[in-house]
Amino acid sequence: MAGVIVYEPDDESDVEGLPWAVTFEASAGDEWASFVCGPYERDEAVRLAEDVVAAGQGVTAVVEPLLPVTEAADVLATIAELREEADGE
Numbered sequence: 001m002a003g004v005i006v007y008e009p010d011d012e013s014d015v016e017g018l019p020w021a022v023t024f025e026a027s028a029g030d031e032w033a034s035f036v037c038g039p040y041e042r043d044e045a046v047r048l049a050e051d052v053v054a055a056g057q058g059v060t061a062v063v064e065p066l067l068p069v070t071e072a073a074d075v076l077a078t079i080a081e082l083r084e085e086a087d088g089e
Contacts, residue, residue, distance in 0.1 A: 002027045002057070004049045007064035018065040020045040022052075030058035039066055 009015045019039030026032045038045060042063075049061035069075055 002053055002059050003061075004046070004053050005060065005062045006046055006049075007062075009065075015065040018068065020063060021066050022049045023062040023064075024049075024052065025060045025062065026058060027060040028058040 007015075020042045021036050021038030022040070022045050023034055023036045025034040037048070040048065042065075045063045049063050053059050053061050067078070069078070
């Protein structure tokens, strides 16, 4: 299944000023390594993703903000939060 997936933040999430990236992935039985492009402003990232998906075949594009993390502890804390959320669902 090809398409564009755009991260839509919660009302509580503050991603307005963050840079955005696009991950291009194979879909529809195609096989190749995914890759990330960016950083972009959100609208630019969405536009690029839509253009590539429209022109290509078997391509999925995921558009999401880049989190400004500089410490391993911050990454581990985010992972722990996501695990707790998943366990609660």
